[in-house]
Structures are given as structure tokens and as C-alpha cells.
Amino acid sequence: MQKNNSKILILEKNESFKELLKLDLVYKGFHVNVASFENKDAISIINEFEPAIIILGSDFNYAKNFSKVLRTKDSKIWLFWLSENSQTKEKIEVLEAGADNCIDRKLPIDEIIAKLRTAFRRLNENSTNSVYQYYDLKMDLIKREVWRANNLIDLRTKEFELLKLFLQYPEEVLTHQFIFDRVWESTFLGDSNVIEVYVRYLRSKLGKPLFIKTKRGKGYILISEEAQIKRSKIEELETI
Numbered sequence: 001m002q003k004n005n006s007k008i009l010i011l012e013k014n015e016s017f018k019e020l021l022k023l024d025l026v027y028k029g030f031h032v033n034v035a036s037f038e039n040k041d042a043i044s045i046i047n048e049f050e051p052a053i054i055i056l057g058s059d060f061n062y063a064k065n066f067s068k069v070l071r072t073k074d075s076k077i078w079l080f081w082l083s084e085n086s087q088t089k090e091k092i093e094v095l096e097a098g099a100d101n102c103i104d105r106k107l108p109i110d111e112i113i114a115k116l117r118t119a120f121r122r123l124n125e126n127s128t129n130s131v132y133q134y135y136d137l138k139m140d141l142i143k144r145e146v147w148r149a150n151n152l153i154d155l156r157t158k159e160f161e162l163l164k165l166f167l168q169y170p171e172e173v174l175t176h177q178f179i180f181d182r183v184w185e186s187t188f189l190g191d192s193n194v195i196e197v198y199v200r201y202l203r204s205k206l207g208k209p210l211f212i213k214t215k216r217g218k219g220y221i222l223i224s225e226e227a228q229i230k231r232s233k234i235e236e237l238e239t240i
Contacts, residue, residue, distance in 0.1 A: 006030060006031050006052065006120065007030075007031045007032075007033070007049060007050065007051040007052055007053075008025060008030050008031065008032045008033075008051055008052070008053045008054075008055060008116065009032075009033050009034070009035065009045070009046060009049055009051035009053070009054045009055070010022060010025075010032060010033070010034045010035070010054075010055045010057070011034075011035055011036065011042060011054060011055070011056045011057065011058070011066075012034070012036070012055070012056075012057035012058075012082070013036055013057065013058070014057065017057065017105075018034050018057070019034070021055070021109070022034050024109045024113070025113070025116075028113055030116070033045070033049050033051070043069070043073065046070075046077070051077060052077065052078065052120065052123055053077070053078045053079075053080065053116060053119055053120070054070070054077055054078070054079050054080070055080045055082060055103075056079060056080065056081050056082065056099075057082040057105065058081075058082075060083075060086060060090045060093075060094065063081045063083070063094045063097075063099065064093055064094050064097045065097075066079075067079060067081075067094055067097035067098035067099045068097045068098055070098060071097075071098035071156055071157070076144055076157070078100045078101075078119045078122075078123065078157065079098065079099045079100050079101075079157075080099070080100065080101050080102075080103050080115070080116070080119075081094050081099045081101070081102045081103065082103055082104075082105040083102050083103065083104060083105065084104070084105050084106070086102070092193065092194050092197075095158065095184070095194060096194070096197060096198075098156055098157065098158075100119070100157055100158060100161075101115065101119070101184065103115060122161070130142070132164065132167035132168070133167075134167055134170050134211070134222065134224070135211075135224050136148055136149045137167070137206065137211060139160075139163065139164060139167055141164070144160065146160065146163065148206055148207065153205050153206065154205070155202075155205065156201075158183065158184075158198060159198060159201055159202055159205070161183050162179070162183050162195075162198050162199070162202060163202055163206075165179065165182050165183055166211075166212060166220070166222035167222065169222070170222050170223070171221065171222065171223045171227055171231075172221065172222075173215050173218050173219050173220070173221045174219050174220055174221065175218060175219040176195055176219055178219070179195055179219070179220070180195070195220075199212055199214075199220055209224070209225050211223065211224060213228070
């Protein structure tokens, strides 16, 4: 995917909705291409057009399967699922399969566009020469690579974004709501289960010693064993 890419690909079966959405997005200044998600050459279209964002308007099963296929081929494209009357469980499963956000197609177009602009800001942030490092954990935003102790770690898009948030606020407790707002840009999930799932993914991939700790009733914190021991001693002194 090219730097500063502003391309959006709409994969949608409903022709009238697809064209109306395209017109609105083009009017707002986006570079848009459209195709049917049933097109067998959808991946070829993606490879040729090289979108930064894909908007997928499909049912739950297709969205889940497409998310998995896309993530095996490209972890950098942001995928938005246009859902309709979907249950929370379905949204969580699509997110876990690799989608970056679930957007209710009944939302006003201005709200959908606002979410897309936020995604582009995140993509542009990642295109700058920026590296985060915490002890032996290193993240390169340009290459979209994560290393720990010289071992390259393969992360999916949402895992990458969640870890980036922890690295932006090391040794600070991040609440569930804060994580939802910054990573999923949504509060629709209704509980913290999806965060717990992704934290579990990260812990498994990052290995031991664990950096991401649970603060019961509060949220999560990225902190080393050394820093945690120092903090405990300080807290003990403050209570004396």
C-alpha cells in the first residue's frame, strides 16, 4: 500500500446503495472505486486498485470469511463492515476475524465519513518515521513491524493498533472505554469481552515476561516487572 493513500474500495451487492455511497464519498473528496463483493476477482481488484480502506457491505458469514482471507494477504488495509441489524456477537466475530470496524449502514452518511476520516488520520500517522520502544519491545510504524528481543512478531491490524495504544501510554492504566474509543472508535459492543480477547492474543504473541497486565475493575496497563516492582515500593512508602 502506498504512503498517503486516500483510496476507498466499496464492495457492495446493492447497486443503488453502492452508487449513492460512492457519490457522497467522491463529493467529500475521496478517491473511490466500486465492485460487487460477489465478484470472484475481488482480490485482483484490491491488488490492482491498492485501496487504503475497504468498505464491505455483506451478510455476517461473508464478512467473517472475507476478513480472514484479506488478513492472510494484506494486514495493512483497513476493513469496515457495513452491517445491518447485526447482533453484538456477530460484530465481535467479524472484528476478531480481522475487520477494523463495524458500521451500521443506517448511520447518517456524515457520521460514516467522519469514521473514515479518522481511519485515514491513523494511516497517515503510521506513515511518518516513528518508532515506539519499551524495553525489548519495538514497533516500527512505517514498516508496520513489531519486534521483541530481535524476534519479529506477526500481528493483525487490530492487534497492532491495540499494542500501539499501549506503547503510546506506557505504564498508564487504560480503561476499557478509552481503549474502545481509540482502537474501535465505538461503544456499541456493550462489554469488554472483545478487549479481553485481543489482550489475550497480544500476550500470547508477545510471550513472557508479560508486559500487559490487568488492573481489576480499571483496565489494562503496559508495564515491565522491573517498573512494577519500583511502583509497588513507591506506593508502599506513600502509605507509611
